[in-house]
Amino acid sequence: MSVESAKAFMERGKTDKEFAAAVKECKTEEAIMSFVTKTGFDFTLDELNRAEDREELTEDDLSKVAGGFTKSGCSHRYWNGLDF
Numbered sequence: 001m002s003v004e005s006a007k008a009f010m011e012r013g014k015t016d017k018e019f020a021a022a023v024k025e026c027k028t029e030e031a032i033m034s035f036v037t038k039t040g041f042d043f044t045l046d047e048l049n050r051a052e053d054r055e056e057l058t059e060d061d062l063s064k065v066a067g068g069f070t071k072s073g074c075s076h077r078y079w080n081g082l083d084f
Contacts, residue, residue, distance in 0.1 A: 006043040006051035009036065 013020040019039075026032040029045065036043065043051070 001043050001047060003043065003047045003051050005041050006048040009039075009041045009043065009048070010051055 013023055023032070023035060026035050033045070
C-alpha cells in the first residue's frame with residue numbers, strides 16, 4: 001500500500017473519463033476500496049487522503065467560505081466526491 005499508488009489512481013481519474021465515471025458510481029467506502037483493488041491499485045483511504053495534495057487556504061479564501069451544521073447532526077462523507 002502506498003501514497004504513490006493513490007497518486008497514480010488520482011492521475012488516472014484525471015486522464016481517463018470512463019475511469020472517473022466508474023469511481024463516481026461508488027457510493028460507499030467498501031465500494032471504492034473494492035474498485036481500487038479490482039483496478040490494480042493498492043492503497044488505504046488514509047493514503048488516498050494524503051495523496052490529494054490540497055493546498056492551504058489563504059486568508060482571502062477563508063473569508064469567502066461559510067460553515068455550519070445541520071439540525072440532524074448528520075456527518076458522513078461521500079467517497080465518490082473525488083476531485084478529478
